[in-house]
Amino acid sequence: MTIRCEIVSQDRIVYQGDVDMVVLPGAAGQMGILPHHSPVLSVLNFGIITVKAGGNEEHFTVAGGVAEVQPDQVTVLADAAENVEEIDVQRAMLARQKAEERLKEMMTEDKDRYMLMMSALKKSNLRLQAVKKYRADFKNKDLI
Amino acid sequence: MASIREMRLRIKSIKSLAQVTRALETVSASKVRKAVQANQASRSYSEKAWKVLLHLARQPGHNNLHPLLNERLEVRKILVILISGDRGLAGSYNVNVLRNTLMYFDQFSQPVDYICVGKKGRDLLLRKKANVIAEFSELKNPANFIEISPINRLVIDDFLNEGHDQLYLSYTNFHTMTKQETMVRKILPLEVDFSGKGFNATHKNGSSVFTYEPDQKELLDEIIPRFTAMQIYQSVLSSQASEHAARMIAMSNATENANELVGLLQLEYNKARQQSITNDMLDIVGGAAAQTQSGR
Numbered sequence: 001m002t003i004r005c006e007i008v009s010q011d012r013i014v015y016q017g018d019v020d021m022v023v024l025p026g027a028a029g030q031m032g033i034l035p036h037h038s039p040v041l042s043v044l045n046f047g048i049i050t051v052k053a054g055g056n057e058e059h060f061t062v063a064g065g066v067a068e069v070q071p072d073q074v075t076v077l078a079d080a081a082e083n084v085e086e087i088d089v090q091r092a093m094l095a096r097q098k099a100e101e102r103l104k105e106m107m108t109e110d111k112d113r114y115m116l117m118m119s120a121l122k123k124s125n126l127r128l129q130a131v132k133k134y135r136a137d138f139k140n141k142d143l144i
Numbered sequence: 145m146a147s148i149r150e151m152r153l154r155i156k157s158i159k160s161l162a163q164v165t166r167a168l169e170t171v172s173a174s175k176v177r178k179a180v181q182a183n184q185a186s187r188s189y190s191e192k193a194w195k196v197l198l199h200l201a202r203q204p205g206h207n208n209l210h211p212l213l214n215e216r217l218e219v220r221k222i223l224v225i226l227i228s229g230d231r232g233l234a235g236s237y238n239v240n241v242l243r244n245t246l247m248y249f250d251q252f253s254q255p256v257d258y259i260c261v262g263k264k265g266r267d268l269l270l271r272k273k274a275n276v277i278a279e280f281s282e283l284k285n286p287a288n289f290i291e292i293s294p295i296n297r298l299v300i301d302d303f304l305n306e307g308h309d310q311l312y313l314s315y316t317n318f319h320t321m322t323k324q325e326t327m328v329r330k331i332l333p334l335e336v337d338f339s340g341k342g343f344n345a346t347h348k349n350g351s352s353v354f355t356y357e358p359d360q361k362e363l364l365d366e367i368i369p370r371f372t373a374m375q376i377y378q379s380v381l382s383s384q385a386s387e388h389a390a391r392m393i394a395m396s397n398a399t400e401n402a403n404e405l406v407g408l409l410q411l412e413y414n415k416a417r418q419q420s421i422t423n424d425m426l427d428i429v430g431g432a433a434a435q436t437q438s439g440r
Contacts, residue, residue, distance in 0.1 A: 008192050011185040027358040041196070042357035043366070066367055068196045075192050 003035040005051055007060060007076040014060060014081045019053040022074050024067050033074050040069040046126050048084075048134075049076065059084040059134045063123045080123065084130045092131070096124035148420065151413045155406055162402035168233065169395035175285055176321070176388035182286030183318055183381040190378035193371040200368070201334035203353060210364045212300070212372065215333050216309045222256045223277075223299065223308035224249065225376065227315040227383040228265030230281050235394035237316065237324075237387050238264040244326035245314040246272065257308065259295065261380060285388070287380050296373035303332050315379040316386035322393065324386035331375055 002018040022033045025047025031040075044067055049060040065078035099121040103114070200206065206213050226245055228238045242265060249256045259278045260266040266279045278298060283291050299311055311332040316324050356363050 006192065008189045010189050013188050039354045040357060041200075041354045041363060041367075043363055066196070066363075068199065070199070075196065077189060077193055077196065 001035045002053075003033065003037070004073040005076075006074070007049065007051075007062075007078060007081055009065075009078045009081040014078070014083065015051065015058070017051075017053060019051050021052040023048075023050040023052075024074075024076070025049065025062065026067070033069055036071045037069050037074075039071070040067075042067050042069070044076070044078070046122055048130055049081070059130060061087070061123075061126050061130045063119070063126065082127070084134045087127050087131050087135075089128070089131055092124045092127040096121060096128065099124060148413065148416050151409060151416065155409050155413060158402050158406050158409065162399050162406065165395045165398040165402060169392055169399060172388050172392035172395060176385065176392055179286050179381065179385040179388050180318070183378075183385045186374075186378060186381065190374045193374050197334055197368065197371050198336055200354070200364070202336045209360075210368050211304055212332055212368050213334055215335075216306075219254055219309040221308045222249070222252060222254050222310045222312065223259065223302065224256055224312045224314055225259045225261065225295065225299065226265045226269065227313070227380055228260070228262035228268075229383075229387040229391075230263045230283075232264060233394065234387055234391035235397075237390035238262075238268065241265065241314060241316050241326045241383075242268045245328065246274075248314070248328045249312075259299065261295065261383075283380070283384075285384055287377070287384060289377055292377045292380055293373065296369070296376055299332075299376070300369050300372065313376060313379050315383045317379075318382045318385040318389065321389050324389060329375075329379075331372060 002020060003022070005015065005017060005019045005022050006013070007015040020034075024031045024033060024042070025045045027043040027045060031042065044062055044065045046063055047061075049062050051058045051060070061082050061084060062076065062078045063080040065076060065081070067077070068075045099117050102117050103121065200209065201213055203209060207215060224245065226241070228241050232238060255275070258269055258274055258276045259280075260269060260276055261280045261283070263279075263281045266276055266281070269276050278295075280291075280295055302308055303311055310330060312328055313331050314326070314328045317327045318324050
């Protein structure tokens with residue numbers, strides 16, 4: 001018994017396949033979705049989506065979004081999403097550094113930009129944490 | 145028959161015309177590539193978002209879920225977003241989308257107001273004495289979401305304030321480089337079509353009730369306007385791809401025709417030139433013959 005899982009971000013399809021279980025970072029905490037789950041519409045937090053299929057696990061970072069759960073289908077509409085294996089560590093570190101610098105310079109006058117930079121910082125931190133946690137080649141490296 | 149000089153001028157002007165159309169074709173080719181890419185990239189997201197909206201619209205008691213889902217008993221006024229190009233020379237692209245729109249809304253007895261994206265649509269509508277209430281033009285290629293958000297805000301506020309009771313999108317849907325089709329879609333209020341065909345079709349007839357997290361009102365306030373806006377954005381991208389594709393094809397046809405014409409004219413010109421040389425020769429030969437004759 002499987003459930004259809006589709007993860008799309010605003011510019012591409014990140015993942016699609018029939019899976020055994022999906023774990024989502026829901027607004028009310030982690031949600032494990034199995035086939036025949038009752039219909040849910042939930043906001044997603046920043047976090048990790050774990051997809052389990054045939055003994056394998058895949059991890060995706062998600063920077064907010066919405067998930068629609070139907071008994072036979074999970075659709076994740078992410079603001080941004082990436083497979084942890086595909087994350088460019090160099091770029092994420094650079095982005096984090098840049099965001100931190102900008103935040104220091106800017107302080108508070110421009111609220112929109114401040115929020116934007118904060119979310120950029122949150123995104124790169126999330127990516128780096130995910131890499132450290134789930135990627136074998138970065139297991140014991142000091143990234144954060 | 146035109147004189148040789150005139151023919152030479154004509155050939156020259158057609159040749160330069162062909163050069164211009166060839167250049168336009170090349171420009172459109174690079175634009176179409178970008179536009180198609182942008183269209184393809186966000187397509188799956190917007191289609192999935194639309195599906196979520198449809199699933200919301202078929203919830204029991206959906207009329208009370210959110211004001212944007214609310215079907216009004218009396219439809220007094222209709223608002224249409226017409227998406228066309230800023231420039232012509234794109235074959236029948238602009239005319240097609242306009243004709244389709246006018247034909248579609250001819251059947252309505254209610255007054256129809258228009259919001260135009262693109263100058264061509266505005267000009268053509270004004271000529272038809274239609275009521276244009278707003279215009280957006282000179283969008284980037286491909287358009288970005290921030291450029292579109294004033295349109296979104298305008299139409300959603302307008303709908304909520306009951307300025308209009310139905311909102312339609314009229315645009316050109318991009319399939320392939322050679323196939324685009326004009327389309328009119330009702331965006332607000334949402335309507336579910338259980339026939340299993342077209343944009344508003346859903347595959348399951350069941351109307352399972354959602355649990356909302358964290359909170360129904362908060363969630364719906366957030367996603368319904370945003371996902372509706374996504375539809376408008378996507379149709380702009382799709383129209384842009386169609387426009388550049390149509391222009392590229394039109395220009396490539398024009399270049400071909402011009403080259404063909406140059407070939408024909410060149411043939412005629414050569415004939416005429418040869419004829420005139422022959423005539424000159426005959427004159428000389430005739431003159432010489434006359435002279436030898438009279439010298440005898």
